[in-house]
Every structure is written in structure tokens, then in C-alpha cells.
Amino acid sequence: MSRTRTERLVNLVICLLSTRRFLTAAQIAATVPGYEHDPEDPRDHEAFQRKFERDKAELRELGVPLETGTASVFDQEPGYRIAHREYALPDILLEPDEAAAVGIAARLWQHAGLAAAASSGLAKLRAAGVEVDPQATLGVEPIVTVDPAFGPLAAAARDRRAVTFSYRVPEVDDPATRRLEPWGVVCWRGRWYVVGHDRDRGATRCFRLSRIVGAVRPVGRAEAFVPPENVDLISHVAKWSGPVAHNGRATVVVKQGRGAMLRRWATDTVPGPDGDRLTIPYGDAEYLASKLVGYGPDVKVEGPPEVREAVIQRLKEVVARS
Amino acid sequence: MTGPRPTGDRLGRLLNLVPYLLARPGILVAEAAADFGVTEKTLREDLELLWVCGLPGYGPGDLIDMALDDTTVTISHDAGIDRPLRLTQDEALALVVALRMLAETPGTGNRDVIERALAKIETAAGDQADAPVAVRLPGNEKRLDEFRAVVERGHALRMTYYTAARDETTERVVDPMRMVMVDGRAYLEAWCRRAEGTRLFRVDRIDAYEELAEPSLPPEEAVPHDVSEGVFRPGPELQLVTLRVGRGSRWITEYYPVEEVTRAGDEWVVTMRVTDLGWAQRLLLGLGPDVTVLGPPELLTRIHDQATAALDQYSTPGR
Numbered sequence: 001m002s003r004t005r006t007e008r009l010v011n012l013v014i015c016l017l018s019t020r021r022f023l024t025a026a027q028i029a030a031t032v033p034g035y036e037h038d039p040e041d042p043r044d045h046e047a048f049q050r051k052f053e054r055d056k057a058e059l060r061e062l063g064v065p066l067e068t069g070t071a072s073v074f075d076q077e078p079g080y081r082i083a084h085r086e087y088a089l090p091d092i093l094l095e096p097d098e099a100a101a102v103g104i105a106a107r108l109w110q111h112a113g114l115a116a117a118a119s120s121g122l123a124k125l126r127a128a129g130v131e132v133d134p135q136a137t138l139g140v141e142p143i144v145t146v147d148p149a150f151g152p153l154a155a156a157a158r159d160r161r162a163v164t165f166s167y168r169v170p171e172v173d174d175p176a177t178r179r180l181e182p183w184g185v186v187c188w189r190g191r192w193y194v195v196g197h198d199r200d201r202g203a204t205r206c207f208r209l210s211r212i213v214g215a216v217r218p219v220g221r222a223e224a225f226v227p228p229e230n231v232d233l234i235s236h237v238a239k240w241s242g243p244v245a246h247n248g249r250a251t252v253v254v255k256q257g258r259g260a261m262l263r264r265w266a267t268d269t270v271p272g273p274d275g276d277r278l279t280i281p282y283g284d285a286e287y288l289a290s291k292l293v294g295y296g297p298d299v300k301v302e303g304p305p306e307v308r309e310a311v312i313q314r315l316k317e318v319v320a321r322s
Numbered sequence: 323m324t325g326p327r328p329t330g331d332r333l334g335r336l337l338n339l340v341p342y343l344l345a346r347p348g349i350l351v352a353e354a355a356a357d358f359g360v361t362e363k364t365l366r367e368d369l370e371l372l373w374v375c376g377l378p379g380y381g382p383g384d385l386i387d388m389a390l391d392d393t394t395v396t397i398s399h400d401a402g403i404d405r406p407l408r409l410t411q412d413e414a415l416a417l418v419v420a421l422r423m424l425a426e427t428p429g430t431g432n433r434d435v436i437e438r439a440l441a442k443i444e445t446a447a448g449d450q451a452d453a454p455v456a457v458r459l460p461g462n463e464k465r466l467d468e469f470r471a472v473v474e475r476g477h478a479l480r481m482t483y484y485t486a487a488r489d490e491t492t493e494r495v496v497d498p499m500r501m502v503m504v505d506g507r508a509y510l511e512a513w514c515r516r517a518e519g520t521r522l523f524r525v526d527r528i529d530a531y532e533e534l535a536e537p538s539l540p541p542e543e544a545v546p547h548d549v550s551e552g553v554f555r556p557g558p559e560l561q562l563v564t565l566r567v568g569r570g571s572r573w574i575t576e577y578y579p580v581e582e583v584t585r586a587g588d589e590w591v592v593t594m595r596v597t598d599l600g601w602a603q604r605l606l607l608g609l610g611p612d613v614t615v616l617g618p619p620e621l622l623t624r625i626h627d628q629a630t631a632a633l634d635q636y637s638t639p640g641r
Contacts (some may be wrong), residue, residue: 090446106416128405
């Protein structure tokens with residue numbers, strides 16, 4: 001932006017902040033330096049109008065709350081002003097340790113857009129008088145990675161606007177188009193999901209953001225739906241990843257010096273002539289079997305039968321195919 | 323989501339600059355420049371521009387006024403820009419979600435401090451902070467607290483660590499550097515004296531440890547990993563394995579970093595890089611017949627021989 005344009009915009013902000021009356025474009029042109037023109041000359045006037053439109057757009061883009069209205073009922077032409085209480089960041093008093101936490105949080109984003117938004121937010125806090133120690137660290141640093149769909153989905157959920165996107169699950173090749181009323185975005189165990197009402201399925205669904213292909217497109221108007229009251233977003237995602245109870249006990253013989261992973265799982269280890277006899281707690285026999293067959297002849301299952309049979313079955317299938 | 327447009331950068335900075343200086347009378351120009359991430363020259367140009375801006379009338383009492391000398395600056399008239407602009411939706415979202423993330427990170431010290439900061443930011447942001455984003459990062463809080471304290475005490479560590487890639491448990495001495503959470507998992511980043519390199523150790527795979535009397539002294543070449551693309555980033559030096567994968571095992575392409583996935587009829591041909599063929603053998607035997615090894619031939623033979631030998635154990639009575 002040129003220096004003259006920046007200067008004009010700063011003066012425009014100051015002018016509109018200082019007025020309580022709505023100022024029309026003509027009044028602004030007569031006041032703020034940089035808008036001088038001849039209103040009688042159609043070309044000159046049109047150039048002014050274009051310039052003023054661009055400037056208003058620029059301010060709105062920056063988040064300046066430009067109010068429009070008329071100074072009195074007799075006025076035909078709309079006027080502009082900026083209400084100080086809408087413009088100004090409210091007072092915020094952060095203790096040094098709290099400010100340090102905000103500073104650390106602002107550095108977490110690895111995503112360029114969010115990182116830029118966080119640092120411009122932080123700049124405003126600094127401008128409000130908050131001192132942020134740039135050297136501060138916490139004991140554990142979370143590395144926050146986020147999928148590109150995060151921004152558009154969070155915005156759509158906030159605005160309650162439906163979205164459509166292409167979704168690819170690994171088992172199916174071609175992405176399918178999904179239409180969703182997004183209630184919110186969830187980060188569960190480091191992975192991102194969106195939860196909402198799937199318009200095609202007519203049911204609650206959650207989608208993994210990493211499986212969304214291409215852009216998320218907003219559909220229709222804002223405030224188009226109301227999410228269920230007190231919806232617990234996490235519960236929709238977390239119920240698929242809950243802990244598995246390990247009530248089964250398998251006995252396996254593992255050759256000396258082998259099967260380090262199995263030894264870590266074992267609750268009991270008894271040395272024997274063929275190797276060590278391990279007791280391994282398990283929840284799902286098929287899952288345990290898939291791990292045991294990985295060790296080939298280094299591991300032999302003694303029981304229970306469900307694990308032993310599962311291992312034998314798997315080995316037979318591999319031998320038959322290879 | 324895009325950040326502020328570069329053209330708006332300067333205007334945004336100027337609107338912040340006035341209240342910023344107002345709150346810090348007599349601040350060093352160099353310090354202000356550093357806080358805004360610009361050079362001192364740029365900041366002085368900003369000040370010169372502000373000097374000619376002000377209230378309508380634009381006379382001496384209307385313009386922004388300041389005392390500026392060789393080193394310091396003090397604003398004496400702000401022309402009404404006494405507060406920064408409120409947070410935009412994107413700014414509020416970025417700060418609020420990051421703070422929620424921080425508060426949810428297990429083992430973070432002073433959670434109450436983060437929660438207080440979050441509450442204040444949410445209040446200041448008003449409606450804009452109403453981010454429909456929930457974060458839950460479950461983890462073994464007690465264990466992470468323990469390791470955070472270990473890093474803070476700053477001693478070298480002798481530890482027993484399980485390496486999944488080689489399926490072995492080894493003893494090593496490391497110089498702890500920091501704790502990081504990546505993809506919901508906690509890691510101790512440390513200089514490994516045995517490997518002579520910086521390593522990320524998964525906290526849940528540290529089976530035992532002992533703090534040594536000597537201090538943690540990572541050498542100068544110990545630099546933190548760039549983990550923004552994940553922890554395991556296979557390099558071209560690793561062995562390439564080619565697989566034919568059926569529908570039931572297609573999930574591996576999402577779970578492990580893979581090089582390429584191409585459709586082949588009802589199946590897919592997948593290439594991935596592996597640290598160790600033993601690891602590949604354990605994975606592929608476990609996946610069963612839904613995955614066929616196309617190469618290297620050595621791996622193919624190995625899987626067949628291992629499966630045959632394993633099966634023999636069950637067909638010989640009495641063994």
C-alpha cells in the first residue's frame with residue numbers, strides 16, 4: 001500500500017472514530033485529506049467513489065467495525081462512523097505468567113494462516129499493554145499441526161452454515177461428496193475431526209479432516225441450522241477410540257533374546273528350555289494373533305485355543321498365498 | 323483461513339503502534355521495532371507517517387504528537403486511537419484453540435495459569451471467541467509430570483528404551499533437551515550419546531530410567547527436530563518395499579508414511595520406506611494374506627520361510 005493511501009486510511013479511521021454523527025461520503029471527502037475532488041466533474045466524482053469503496057473494503061477486511069446509518073430522518077444519503085466500544089479491544093489484564101502462556105500458545109501453530117492470525121492477535125494484546133516474554137517456555141511443548149480443512153470448517157460451524165466436501169476413506173478409491181451441517185471441530189489424540197449432521201445420511205456423523213480432498217465449500221446462508229443443545233463433540237469422536245479391556249490371558253513361548261515387544265506386554269515371565277514362557281493380557285484374540293504371527297518361529301502359542309487357532313489360521317493363509 | 327493481507331499489514335501495525343507506545347512512555351525505538359518484528363528504520367518511517375495524521379482540522383493540537391529522539395519515543399497525543407482494534411474471528415480462533423490445546427496437553431505445568439489466560443482472552447474477544455472447537459489430548463499425566471521434572475532438573479539420563487523399528491530394548495545415556503507432544507503422543511527429545519544424534523524418545527517406551535549426577539549437556543550440533551510434518555519422515559536412504567494391498571488392509575496407507583499408492587484392479591500397489599526389514603516382516607505377517615510383497619525378493623522369501631517354520635511348530639506333536 002502506498003504511503004499516501006496508508007496515511008489517508010489512518011486519517012479516515014481517526015475521523016470516523018471521533019464523530020458521533022454519521023458522516024456522508026461527501027462530508028468525509030470534504031474533511032479527510034486525500035479525497036479532494038470536484039464533485040461536479042462526473043469522472044472525478046466516480047474516481048472518488050471507487051477510491052472510497054476500496055478504502056471501506058480495506059478497513060472491513062482489517063476488522064474495523066464500520067457502522068452505516070443516517071444522521072437524521074431527513075437524510076437520504078447513508079453516512080458512516082466507527083463506535084469506539086465496537087472498535088476497541090476491551091481492557092485485558094494478564095498476569096506475567098498468563099501473558100507468557102498466551103505467548104507460547106501463539107507460537108504453537110505450524111499452519112501458516114493460523115500462525116499469522118495468532119501473531120497478529122498477539123500484537124493487539126501487546127498494543128493493549130500486555131508484556132509478553134518471548135523466551136518463556138512450558139514443560140511440554142505441543143506441536144499443533146492441523147489439516148487445511150480446519151479453518152473453513154471452524155468458520156462454517158461458528159456461522160452455522162452447511163458445507164460440502166469430497167471425502168475419501170482409504171478402503172474406497174473415489175472420493176464421495178458429502179453434505180454436512182457442521183456442529184464443531186474436534187481434536188482427539190492429535191487427530192482432527194468434524195462432527196455434525198450429515199444431510200444425505202440424515203444422521204450424526206464425524207469425518208476425519210485428513211481424509212477431506214480439496215476445498216470445503218460453504219452452502220447456503222448462515223444460521224441455517226441449530227446444533228443440539230449441550231452437544232458433547234468429543235463423545236462423538238472418542239467413543240470409537242476408547243480403551244480396550246485386557247481380560248484374556250495368553251501363554252506363549254518366546255525364544256531367548258527375541259520378542260522384545262511381547263516381553264514388555266508380559267505380566268509374568270518363566271524361563272524354560274525352549275525359551276521364556278510369557279503370560280500376556282489381551283482384549284482381542286485376532287489383534288494379539290496378528291502381533292504374534294509377526295515373530296514367525298520365534299514365538300509359539302500354548303493357549304488359549306482362540307489365540308492359538310487364530311495364529312495357525314493366519315500362518316496357513318500366508319503360506320498358501322506366498 | 324488466510325492471515326492479514328500484506329497490503330493491510332502496515333495499516334494494522336500503525337493502528338497498533340499508537341496504543342502500544344501510549345502504554346510504554348519512553349520506550350526504546352529498537353525495542354518497539356523488535357516487538358513489531360520490523361527494522362528500526364521501518365518503525366521510524368511509521369512514526370513519521372503517524373506524525374502527519376490526526377483529527378479533522380489537522381492543526382497542531384489535532385495531529386498525533388510524540389517526543390522522538392535518537393533512542394526513545396513517547397506519545398503525547400493519540401488523536402483517539404488509544405486502544406488496539408478488537409480481535410478478529412480468525413485471531414480469536416487461533417489464540418483460543420492454541421490455549422485450549424496447551425491446557426489439554428498432559429504434563430503441562432501450571433494448568434490453572436493457562437485456564438485463567440484462556441478465560442481472559444475469551445472475555446476480551448467476546449462473541450468472536452465462541453469457537454466451536456473441542457480439544458482432548460488424553461495422556462498419562464503423572465508420567466509426563468515426572469519427565470517434565472526430569473528435563474527441568476537438567477541431569478543426564480541412563481534409560482532402558484524400546485525401539486519398535488528393531489524390536490529391541492536397549493540401554494543408553496541421553497542428554498534431555500525438551501518434551502514435545504506430536505499427534506497426541508509425548509516424546510522426550512534428547513541427545514543420544516550412543517547414536518550421537520538428536521532423537522525423539524516416546525515416553526511410553528521408556529521402560530526404566532535413572533538420573534545421573536552429571537548435568538545434561540547436549541553438544542552444539544544437537545538441534546531440535548522439525549516435527550511439523552510428523553515424527554517419522556523416511557529418507558531416500560531407507561529401503562523401499564513394494565506391496566500389493568487389498569481393501570481390508572488399505573488403512574496402512576493412512577497409518578504409516580507411504581511413498582506412493584496406485585490402483586491395480588481391485589487392489590492397490592503401495593510403496594513405503596522401512597528402517598528395518600524385520601519390522602516389515604512383523605507388520606506384513608500380521609496383516610496376513612490381504613497384503614502381498616512385490617519386492618524386494620529377500621523380504622518375500624523371508625516372510626514365506628518364517629511363516630512355514632512357524633506353522634511347523636504346531637504340526638509337530640509334543641513340541
